[in-house]
Amino acid sequence: MTVAMLAAEVRARPFAHATHPSPLAEGLCEAALAWMETDAPWRLRIASFYEQWELHLAPNALPVELNPLLATDTVDHLTRLMFQPLGARGLRLTEVTAHKLLPGQTIRVHNDYLADGETHRLLVQLNRGWADEQGGLLMLFGSASPEDVQRMLRPTHRSAMAFGISAHSFHAVSTIQSGERYTLVYSFQAARGG
Structure with a gap:
């Protein structure tokens, strides 16, 4: 089930991206967050620029009430809402994952770019009552320099950000x-x- 009355907000700087306060239905987001907080089978992943808990979402591994997260109509809705304003067409979903960050964990500056890799990414935040002092701000940069922060986005519950990689x-x-x-x-x- 999807919900979005507002259009996505598009900005060109520091790179083209779109944001939306609530592209997915509240009930679906609440159910997903409850599962992630309790029963989801997280695995720790450590890489050169981050340490985080990860989870691959697949229909056969999800509680049935969360299958709408992967449904064709949900994915179509998200691509129309978030990527069409960026001029992206002909996108094919390659995977859906979930990330969990705990105190002390961070993700350093990176661009996700790999030749012949994924071309677009959409992030949906699931964080009830998140406050700035908790950290976890999504920061957008004009270059690879950590000093070149040009926008900061709070990980507000149900909010989304989409961009071309x-x-x-x-x-x-x-x-x-x-x-x-x-x-x-x-x-x-x-x-x-x-």
């Missing part, structure tokens, strides 16, 4: 000071020549 799409997540920060991550591949 490029050599210039530098972003990071500030260190978690308290609480658990949850994000749904939809990854897409553009059709060749699309």
Whole structure:
């Protein structure tokens, strides 16, 4: 089930991205967050620029009430709402994952760009009552320099941010000071020549 009365807000700087306060239905978001907080089978992943808990979302591994997260109508709704304003067409969903960050964890500046890799990403935040002092701000940069922060987004519950992955799409997540920060991550591949 999807809900969105407002259009996405699009900004060109520091790289093209779209934001929306609530692209998914409240009940679905609440159910997803409750599952992530209690029964989800998280696995720790450590890489050069981050340490986080990850979870691959697949229909056969989800509680039945969360299958709408992966449904074709949900994905179509999200791509129309969040990517069409960015001029993206012909996107194919490659995977949906969830991330959990705990106190002390951070994601340093990176751009997600890999030749022949995914081309677009959509993040949906699931964080009830998140406060700035908890950290976990999504930061957008004009370059690879950590000093070049140009926009900061709170991980407000149900909010979303979508962007095209490029050599210039530098972003990071500030260190978690308290609480658990949850994000749904939809990854897409553009059709060749699309």
